[in-house]
Amino acid sequence: MLTKRSGHPLTWVERLGWSIHSRQWDDCLQLQDYQEGMQRVTEWLGARRRPGDSRVVDLGCGTGNYSLALARDGWAVTGVDWAPGMLRRARGKARREGGLRAEFRRGDFNRPLEFEDGAFDHAICIAAMQCVADPAAFLAEVARVTRPGGCFVTVFKDRRLNEMPRRDASGTSQSYVKPSLKWRILTRMKAYARSKPGWVRRYDRDEMARLVEGAGFTGVEVHPFYPNTRALVAQLPAAAG
Numbered sequence: 001m002l003t004k005r006s007g008h009p010l011t012w013v014e015r016l017g018w019s020i021h022s023r024q025w026d027d028c029l030q031l032q033d034y035q036e037g038m039q040r041v042t043e044w045l046g047a048r049r050r051p052g053d054s055r056v057v058d059l060g061c062g063t064g065n066y067s068l069a070l071a072r073d074g075w076a077v078t079g080v081d082w083a084p085g086m087l088r089r090a091r092g093k094a095r096r097e098g099g100l101r102a103e104f105r106r107g108d109f110n111r112p113l114e115f116e117d118g119a120f121d122h123a124i125c126i127a128a129m130q131c132v133a134d135p136a137a138f139l140a141e142v143a144r145v146t147r148p149g150g151c152f153v154t155v156f157k158d159r160r161l162n163e164m165p166r167r168d169a170s171g172t173s174q175s176y177v178k179p180s181l182k183w184r185i186l187t188r189m190k191a192y193a194r195s196k197p198g199w200v201r202r203y204d205r206d207e208m209a210r211l212v213e214g215a216g217f218t219g220v221e222v223h224p225f226y227p228n229t230r231a232l233v234a235q236l237p238a239a240a241g
């Protein structure tokens with residue numbers, strides 16, 4: 001179970017790392033895979049939209065790209081992230097675009113989520129499950145804040161898939177972080193991750209499916225997504241009666 005005190009004493013280092021990384025994060029918008037990913041998640045939620053559905057929570061929202069894509073599709077989105085740099089950029093983009101129902105809140109998903117039971121119709125967690133300290137406890141929180149019948153979409157690196165080169169819109173291979181900064185951030189984060197074994201998690205599809213089902217979701221579908229990454233879509237049972 002997550003408690004208000006869950007967390008490693010050095011989590012601020014990790015949070016700072018993500019805040020610094022926010023300066024580069026939107027370079028990934030140049031990647032065709034990333035653009036297609038946002039479109040697919042938007043389509044999956046659109047296909048599961050019930051009358052009256054409007055609220056989506058985006059856990060580990062980063063600079064808000066998925067949140068904003070969903071808001072453009074008519075959803076009222078709450079993005080949650082713990083890195084101030086990520087949130088600043090997300091809020092700035094929402095403000096500049098204007099007219100979208102997207103709000104961004106600071107929160108640590110390794111602690112109990114600060115939302116009422118059933119506060120959202122659907123939940124997403126894209127490319128952030130590797131930072132979840134206790135996946136079963138986190139998914140129980142996701143299920144708690146999601147309304148019966150709502151769905152959960154997550155995108156995660158599958159440790160069984162091989163690393164493949166990323167492509168940009170022209171089909172050429174590219175890295176999405178400039179080498180010098182990438183080197184500095186990654187070496188620091190790897191050193192930090194090694195100091196707290198188990199905190200940078202890799203899953204495989206069966207393990208992720210079991211975890212999500214363990215939290216009460218059903219109808220699990222697993223799809224190929226970005227290179228070496230999979231997406232899982234699952235649903236909570238509808239309320240009885």
Ligand SMILES: C[S@@+](CC[C@H](N)C(=O)[O-])C[C@H]1O[C@@H](n2cnc3c(N)ncnc32)[C@H](O)[C@@H]1O
Pocket residue numbers: 018019059060061062063064065066080081082083086107108109110125126127128131
């Ligand atoms: C790889 S980025 C993904 C961002 C976004 N979902 C996307 O796909 O564009 C992972 C995000 O998870 C956030 N994150 C990591 N640990 C977190 C935690 N404990 N609580 C909240 N957010 C966290 C990071 O700050 C970062 O913005």
